Amino acid sequence: MGVIARDGEHEVEIQRSRFRCVVARIDDVDEATALIARVRKEGPDANHHCTAMRIGDPETGRLIARSNDDGEPGGTAGAPMLEVLTRRDVTDVVAVVSRWFGGTKLGAGGLIRAYSGVLAETLDLVGRLRRVRHRELMLSVPHDRAGRVENDLRNSPYVLRDIDYGADVTFTVAVTDVAPFEDWLAERSAGEIEAVDAGPCDLYLP
Template sequence: MSAPLPSTIAAPVEHEVVVTRSRFITVVAPVADVADADRVIAEVRKRHWDARHHCTAMVTGVLGDQARSSDDGEPGGTAGVPMLEVLRRRGLTDLVAVVTRYFGGVKLGAGGLVRAYSTSVSEALDRATVVPRRSLTRATVAVPHAEAGRIDNVLREWVRHHDAVLGDPAYGAVAAFELWVPAAEREHLRADLAAVSAGAVDPVFGEERIVDVRSD
C-alpha cells in the first residue's frame, strides 16, 4: 500500500500568543503554490506594517517536496526552521505559516525564540481543519432521468463506505453522476451498480487525480 499523501488545511486561521510581553500573531493559510504563499505573506506584512519581524515557513507540492523558510531578522535558525519543522511533523503541504512578532522589550534567547515560534504555529494548526488528500480515479455514472433519484441515493450511501468522493451531477440528455474512487474500489463500484440496476448501469472510469477529501 502506498504511503498517504500530505494533507492540507481547509481555511486560514489566525492565532495570537504572548510570551514575556512579546506578541506572536500567527496566520496559517492554504495556498496553491509559492506565488500564492508570497501573496499571503505580503498581505500579513501590509496589515502589520509596524511589527519588527514577519517570520515564515511554507511547504508546497502534492508530495510536500518544496519548502522554504525565513527568520526575517531573528537569530539564524530560531524562527523559520522551527516553524517549518512543525509543518513537516504534521504531514502538511500547500500551506504557509507567517508569525508576526511585536517585540515586548525582553529578549527571549535562542531557546525561547524556538519555543515561541514553534508553539505559535502548533497552536494555530490545532485550530485548523485538516483536509486529507487521496489519489482517486474519476468514475462517471450515466442513468435515465427517471432513475436519477434512486441512483443518487445509492451513490451517496456507497461513497460513505468506500472512501470515495461524490462530485456534482450534470443533467443533460441523461443524468450523469461523478465519483472519485480509490483504485481498489473500482470493481466494487461496477459490481454494486450492476446489482442495483440488473446490469443496466456501468461506470466509465477516467483520469486519476489528487482529491481533497472533505468531511462537509
C-alpha cells in the same frame, strides 16, 4: 498527508514580546507571497515577519518547502516553523509569524520555542483534514433511470460529486477502490450501466 481545515490566526505574548501567527491554505507560491505581503501590510510596525510554506505532494517529488527568518538569528524562526508543518504532515499551507519585540531577548532556544509553539497552537485551532486519494468515475444514464440511480448513490458509501443534466444524466462519483464499486453498480443496474474512469482526484476528510 493533510491540509488545514480553515484559515486562521492566533496570538501569544512571551516575555513582553507579542507573536501573531497567521496560517492559510494556498495552491501555489504566488498565493503564499500575496498572503505574506498582506500580513506585512497589516503589521508594518512588527520587527519580524517570519515565514514557512509547504506546497505540493512529497509522494510525487513535487514539494516546495521554504522558510525565512526575516532578520531573526539564523535557524531560530522560519526553520522551526517549517519543521512544525512537516511534523504535522500538512501541505498547501503558508504560515507567517509576526513579532513585536518587547525588550527582553529570548535567546536562540527561546525563539525556537516561541515561533514553533505559536504555530503549533494555531494549527490546533484551525484543525486538519486528511487528503485521501480517490478515483473519479462517470456514469451516464437515461433521464427515466436517473432518479433511482441518484437515490442509490446517495445511500451508498461512495461520494457523489456532481450531476450533469444533458441528453443523458451524468453522475460523477469518487471511490477509493474501483472494483467493489463496479460490483455494486452491476448488481443494481443488472450490468446495464458502466463506469468510465475519469482519473485520480483528492478528497479532504476530517
